[in-house]
Amino acid sequence: MSPTVLPKEKENIACVIYGANNMFLEPRPILKPETDEVQINIRATGICGSDLHYHFEGRLGARILDPAVPMVLGHESSGVVTEVGATSTADDTFKVGDRVVLEPAKSCGQCHCCQIQRYNICPPMKYSSTVQQGKNDGTLRRSICYPTHLLHKMPDTMTFEEGALIEPLAVAMHAVARSPVTQGSSVVVYGAGTIGLLVAASAYAQGATKVTIMDINTSRLAFASEYLPDVQTIQLPLKTTSDEEEDLFTWAQQHTMGIKDGDCDVVFDCTGVESCVVLSFFMVKSGGSVVLVGLGKTKIALPVDVIATKEINVIGSYRYANIHAKAIATVASGKIRLLPLVSHRFALEETPAAFETLRKGGDGVLKVQIGDF
Template sequence: MDIFERKPVNHAIHTSPSNDLRLVESAIPDIQPHECLIHVRATGICGSDVHFWKHGHIGDMVVTGDNGLGHESAGVVLKVGADVTKFKPGDRVALECGIPCSKPTCYFCRTGQYNACPDVVFFSTPPHHGTLRRYHAHPEAWLHHLPDNLSFEEGSLLEPLTVALAGIDRSGLRLADPIVICGAGPIGLVTLLAANAAGAEPIVITDLDEGRLAKAKELVPRVRPVKAALGEDAKGFAGRIVSELGQEAKLVMECTGVEASIHAGIYSARFGGSVFVIGVGKDMLTFPFMHLSSREIDLRFQYRYHDIYPKSISVAAAGLVDLKPLVSHRFQLEDGIKAFETASNPASKAIKVQIVDE
C-alpha cells in the first residue's frame, strides 16, 4: 500500500503571533526539479522552537504569521525531482535546514560562510515553515545520507551535534585542554560529548538541575559536575568552578545564554582564554568588560554552522559520540502539542524530546 494511502494527511505543528500551538493539516508539497520529497521520521524539539512558540521572536527573527516549527529532522526519500542525482526513493537522510542562496554574488556563500547568508532559508525560522511535519520538500544539496547504523532519532540529533562541533572547531580545542561547559541542557550535553571525543581534560559542567548534572556524569563519567545556585555571586561561583577544575579554563563553552552564567564563565577563564557563547539569551546583556580586557579573554559567539554536517555524521557513525542516551521522551506526530508541553515544562525533566512518525 502506498504511504500516501496509509497516511494521506500532512500533519504539522504550527505557532503564530498569538503564541498558540496547533496540530494542522497542510498540503503534501509538490517538489521542484532539484528537490526530494521526504517522509520525516524523527524531529527533535529545539529550545528555539519553544522560544518562538512562547515568546514569538529570537532577536530580529519574529513570528509575524502562521509558522511551522522544527529543524532537527531525519527521514526517508519518497520522490526525487528530475534534476536530482545523489538520492533515490528509499534513501535514509538527515536534513540540513539552513539553505543559503548560493549565488556567486553573495560574499558569504562565495567564501564558505554560508551560515551568514543574508538570504538564507532556515526552516522553522520565520517566515519559513519548519520540518516538523509528515511530508517535506527539501533541496538535494542540503540532504545527507544517513548511515545504516544510525537511527532516525540519531539522524535528527545530528543538528545539535553540528552546533556543538561548530563551536569546538572554531575554539581551537586541543588534546588535554581544560574546559568548562556552562549548562547541561541538550546543547550542553552534546557539547560535553564532543569535547570528550576531542580529548578535553579536565572537564567541568555546570547546571542548576542535579538531574541534568547526573545525566552528564552518566554520559561522560570523568566529567566534574558543579551545581549552580540561584542568586549566587558570579565570582564566587567561578571560584567553585576553578577549584573543581583544578585550574582556570583555557576554554569555556557557554550553552545557556543566561547573563549570570556567562559572567561565571568569564571569571573562570584563564588569561588569554576564550569564552564561546552558544546559548540564546536576551537581546541586551552586560559583560565584565574590564575583566575581559585586562586578561585578554576572547568573548566569541556561535551562530549556527557551516560545512559541519558530514563531520557530525562521521563521528556519530564511528561511535565517537553516542547520541542515543540524550532522548528522554518520545511522542507520535499527532501528539506533538503534548511533546512541546513536555519539552517546555521543567518538571518533566526532559533532555531531548523526539516526535516520531512511523
C-alpha cells in the first residue's frame, strides 16, 4: 500500500460551514480510497462566487443550506494522487504522484441528459459545495478520496494554481462552445471578472477576431486590457434610475455604446445583472445570439418583441460537460493564460481571511486561491 505523502505537520483540515457566517476549519480523518477512487492531497482551490454566497448568506439563491447539516466548501481544485484504490475497470490508470484536476460534477449517468453526454444539466446532479439533492461536500480541504472518472491528469508543465483554474475555464469554454462563435466573429462580453475574462480568452481561442469587454469598473477593464492586449474595453454606465420595465428598455436602446446593428455577432452576459441582460438584446446584431452565463435575479422582463423581430437566439449555458481535457490542452498549448488571474494566495489555515479578501473585493482582487502552493 502506498504511504500518504501528506506532510506530518499538515493536518487534513476541511473548511466547513454551518449556515451563514459560521465557518470552521475542522480536522477530518484521512480516509483510504475505495474501489475506483484515489486519495488526493489537494494543493490549490479557488474560491468561487457561489462559495462566497454560501458562506456569507448561507444560501445560493433558492438553494438554502440547513445550518444543522454542515457542508465543506470548494469545487475548483487540483492536487496530487497520494494513494490508489482498487479498480474495477482497466481505464483507471492513476498512480501515486499523478497531478490531477478534480471535476466536481457527479451526474447520475442514467437520465436523458446523461445519455446524450449533457451531464451538466442532469436533473439529479450532485455538485461539490452546492446544495443540490441535499448538501454536497466540496474540496476545500487537504486530503480527499475521489472517484477516478472525475479526475483529469495535468501535464508536468501545469502548476497547481493553473489546475485549480481549469474549472472556471471549463465554464467559459462551454459557454463559447454553446455559441456560434467562429473564425472572424465579433463578440461582446459583459463582466470583466474571472468568468468574463475567460469567456473573452476562449472566444479568441475559438477564432473571434473582435472581442469587446464591458464592465462598470475601470480597474477591471484596465486589467482586461493587460490580460488580453487585443481586447477593446468599454465602461458601462451605471443604471441608476428606476428599473420600471419600459424605462429600462428605453435606457437600453439609448446605451448600445456606439455598437450598431451588425457590429456584434454574439453577446455573452457573465453578470446576471438585469440591465446587462436587457441591453444584450439591443446590442446584438439582427440574427445574432445572446448567451446567458451569469446568474443573478431570477425574474427579468425581456424585450420579447426585439428578440422575435431581430430573430435573436437566446442560449442558456450552465457549468460544462466533456470539456476539461480540451481546457487543459488549450492552456498547455499557451493559447490561454491562467496564472495572471490569480491575484491572492492563502494557506488553508488562513481560509477565513481568503474569503474576507474576496468579499471586500476592490481593485486588484480577482481569483483568490487557497492551498499548499
